[in-house]
Amino acid sequence: MKLYVDLETLQLIEGPGFRNPTSSLRFKRGDAAQIEVTFLAGGTTPVAIGDPLNLEIQFGIKPRNRYDIGYLVRSASWIMPTTAPPIYRCSPSFNTIELNSALGVGSATGSELAEITLMGEITWREGSEEPTSTRTFLVVVENDVNRGTEGVPTSAEPPYPAPENIVTTAAITEALANHSNAADPHPNYLRHDEQETLSAEEQTNVRAAINAPEAPPYLNLPMQFIDDVWHVSVLDYQPSNSSDAMTGGTPGWRGRIACYNELSWICIKDDMTEANDGWRKLWYTILGPPQVTVVLINSYESLTSFGMLEAGMNYRVRFDNFSSIPYGGIFGITYVNNGSASVSNVQLVDYAFISASISNTADFTAELIEGPPSESDIFAEFTFTADSSFDWAGYSIFGYYTSGLEVSFTVTITPLP
Numbered sequence: 001m002k003l004y005v006d007l008e009t010l011q012l013i014e015g016p017g018f019r020n021p022t023s024s025l026r027f028k029r030g031d032a033a034q035i036e037v038t039f040l041a042g043g044t045t046p047v048a049i050g051d052p053l054n055l056e057i058q059f060g061i062k063p064r065n066r067y068d069i070g071y072l073v074r075s076a077s078w079i080m081p082t083t084a085p086p087i088y089r090c091s092p093s094f095n096t097i098e099l100n101s102a103l104g105v106g107s108a109t110g111s112e113l114a115e116i117t118l119m120g121e122i123t124w125r126e127g128s129e130e131p132t133s134t135r136t137f138l139v140v141v142e143n144d145v146n147r148g149t150e151g152v153p154t155s156a157e158p159p160y161p162a163p164e165n166i167v168t169t170a171a172i173t174e175a176l177a178n179h180s181n182a183a184d185p186h187p188n189y190l191r192h193d194e195q196e197t198l199s200a201e202e203q204t205n206v207r208a209a210i211n212a213p214e215a216p217p218y219l220n221l222p223m224q225f226i227d228d229v230w231h232v233s234v235l236d237y238q239p240s241n242s243s244d245a246m247t248g249g250t251p252g253w254r255g256r257i258a259c260y261n262e263l264s265w266i267c268i269k270d271d272m273t274e275a276n277d278g279w280r281k282l283w284y285t286i287l288g289p290p291q292v293t294v295v296l297i298n299s300y301e302s303l304t305s306f307g308m309l310e311a312g313m314n315y316r317v318r319f320d321n322f323s324s325i326p327y328g329g330i331f332g333i334t335y336v337n338n339g340s341a342s343v344s345n346v347q348l349v350d351y352a353f354i355s356a357s358i359s360n361t362a363d364f365t366a367e368l369i370e371g372p373p374s375e376s377d378i379f380a381e382f383t384f385t386a387d388s389s390f391d392w393a394g395y396s397i398f399g400y401y402t403s404g405l406e407v408s409f410t411v412t413i414t415p416l417p
Helices: 097-103 169-181 200-209
Strands: 002-006 012-015 018-021 025-028 035-041 055-063 073-075 088-090 115-126 137-142 223-226 229-232 257-260 263-267 279-281 291-297 303-309 314-320 331-334 343-352 354-358 364-368 379-386 390-397 407-416
Touching: 055 088, 097 115, 291 303, 291 331, 291 390, 303 407, 343 354, 354 379
Parallel strands: 002 035, 025 137
Antiparallel strands: 002 012, 012 018, 035 088, 055 073, 055 115, 115 137, 223 229, 257 263, 263 279, 291 407, 303 390, 314 379, 314 407, 331 364, 331 390, 343 379, 354 364
16 A cells, blocks of 8 residues: 655645545455555655654554554554655554454454444654654554454554653664763773773773783683683693603693694593693594404414504494304403503403403403304403504414414494494
């Protein structure tokens, strides 16, 4: 619906150059009307009525001659014009609780009205200036025939503050400008929008506000103040329990991150002592698939490798798919990583027909303890933590040197989260 306001008479008129007042506006209950308003200077020329950033417009409808009660329909949400000619748009809802009540919608006695004649007005105000309103115009709202798709009605009566409690964007802009231009607008706080130089007194106030007795030494690094000492939260040297640890170790607190040799470490302790040993290497890539290796144990004649282990990672390992029943005594792998491997938290999960174990230096030993129906029934399964990174490789144990006795089986190493 296109409406034209003559700014000289404040009447709704038929159109530019046609200053006859509009007799009435007609709407349907339940609809969302689309209204376009053009304000005309001299009844002919479309003009803007104010700065769009500071302009408020209201469209309101009430029962005729009942100025004292609430709205039946209202809209204060308008789309401001961005191009010429300036046209102001809004979409008031005619699906309101108040309008339904006035029409008797849903009456159990069948007394719904076919239509109702109301009064309407458009009011606008720029910033804190006095408002301007159109002359009151007639509005006829017809009851609707097709129902069921209009949705749940809402209230037309807005919670509207008193004029003295309304803050406009112009007032906010003015207050911010006055604050920024004051001689000392912020003695206790740092500005958020730009870097500034503080006096000694201002520095003291800011430090008190953030509960820090002194400024951190490196402003370009994340810092934490512990026991009267500033510590960086991100390190670039090796933690205390890395494979090439520094003498005395690296102090840290829980959650501190360290980067060394393109690897990531995290501290799991709270103490800040130089003897700290709470660092654990982060698994910085996606957990890979299980390492599946077929190994052959025949005596001390060759180096046998199960697969690579990563320090700080938890693993599940399973020994199965034996090619033959390992008669002949103890078998396994020893002297792993030249005797310097390290594992912990070794747990035997399950086994059948063999007695198996893994030592804290990653030596694996097993012995047949009863006769299995077939070699496919033999297995052993463990979980453990790798305390260092190493190739799980060593010298095999089985039978006698050059005896020709041998056993092959599958070793499956699965990283655990």
